Amino acid sequence: MFPCLFLSLPPNFEYNGSERSTCVLPQKSQTGPLHIGGVRTALYNYLFAKKQGGKMVLRIEDTDQKRFVDGAEDYILESLNWCGIEFDEGVHKGGPYGPYKQSDRKAHYEEYAKKLISSGHAYYAFDTPEELEALRKKLETEKALNTSYGPHCRSEMDNSLTLNEKKVNQKISSGEPYVIRFKMPENEDVNFTDIIRGDVVVNTSTLDDKVLFKSDGMPTYHLANIVDDYLMKISHVIRGEEWLPSLPLHVLLYKALGWENEMPQFAHMPLTLKPDGKGKLSKRDGDRLGFPVFPLEWKNPQTGEISSGYRESGYFPEAFINILAFLGWNPGTEQEIFSMEELIQTFSLERVGKAGSRFDPEKAKWYNHQYLIEKDNLELAELYQPILKEKGIIKNIQFVERVVGLIKERANFVQEFWDQSSFFFEAPMEYDAKMISKGWKENTTEILKAFLSKSEDLEEYTFDNIELAVKSVLEEKGIGMGQLMMPLRLVLVGSGKGPGVIEIMEFLGKEEVKRRIEKACNSR
């Protein structure tokens, strides 16, 4: 899996303005594709860009060839498309700053890596993995403050700082593998400002000589990101908090390349945490705790393992977006339901929180319910139809629409509709035992028959008329409402759920009600 980057460019770009954004998508996601944390990062970038009137650009960061996952790129595209996050430029669309896939931009990285070498900001290193491992172990046993490749040890290693030029050229031309490392300055304070975190200072003595260019000819994230953001004229970098520790390096790279004035502004957003326990949300948490971590269902092409997605679980994209937006951001008002358009209007980086937020699956359901009850009955009926077809039930859309209108308030998802409404389509096959013992008395059959004969006389089987029939039966028999309504519900629905009993009767019609009552009475 590789992450991708979102950039936004305003039509009239100026570096000192605050009108453009960019972000890095997923975190270390070897284990799977874009998950909700990544979509949320994309969303914030999108909201920021749209609010400022910028353009959204998708860049694919596929510099790690080992981690290529088949289908990942399409998955990203499809996910964001489902969410309603649109791009103006990118791998799939082209644009003035292409190509938008880093594996197609190798020449750029090589060029700037060489520039850094000639300006003395970087150097070639020939150390083998074994030598590197030995170095680390040695420094660890010495309890050195900094156990990585850096100023304190680079003079003892196999690199262009210790070797003479002839030797270096010889090694390179003979095809010996090499990397290019950044020459980290010694004991220098790096100051920078993060939009969300504020001012941060880091001393370079805690940093190391990061590899910028790998022996396979590809850049690392650090180099590729800086070069591309510069070339693509990015003004804002909005990415996950896990990048914050790399920011000093990035700042130093901008300086070393002489791009200090073109350096974008940074915003590092809080991580999304597991609902239980500790740590950031990972792929495994979802199905372990019974909620999706992916926007769309994902099938791992290598293992065939399937992870559930929000779309397949019945979440509406609008609800999903709303949930994500509130994961680390809030408007400061009491409004909780926001359309994408409202989010664009209201969103600001300043109101993004600093603390990591825990994802709450319960509240996610609540959000979906809010959107579901606001949906048009016809739209919901169309979503319900395929489910009915699977059950072998063919009904016209008007019928389904009426059913949906009666039951949608008690469901969070369209998938729950059948459980709430099966009795509208077919008579109950069995009766709930608890309801029988609670509501079915000796005289119940007699009461139901009395009700039946009352309703026989009804010319129009309307709510009001049925109610009148109910009342007169109660009066005649001198009984309470429960003695009639409980059995009626049992007979009609089969259990203790569903809308009001009279509403159900009105919907089913006189004949069907009669059939169900008689069937139940005869079977007693």
Next chain:
RNA sequence: GCUCCGGUAGACGAAUUGGUUAAGUCGUUGCCCUUUCAAGGCAGAGGUUGCGGGUUCGAGCCCCGCCCGGAGUACCA
């Protein structure tokens, strides 16, 4: 270990930037309604704002120390 970032009820989080009694939502509990369930309405529980000092008339907010959590510390992003 080291570096950085965090810490307000079970969860998300507000607090006009130092100003009464620390919002609201989800969840939870009870009641009303519907003799079902859900929705809705009402009410309640839940907090020493991580801990300890300090500054101040006054601290969730500023300063110092500590504790806890997270991230980073790869030829991964």
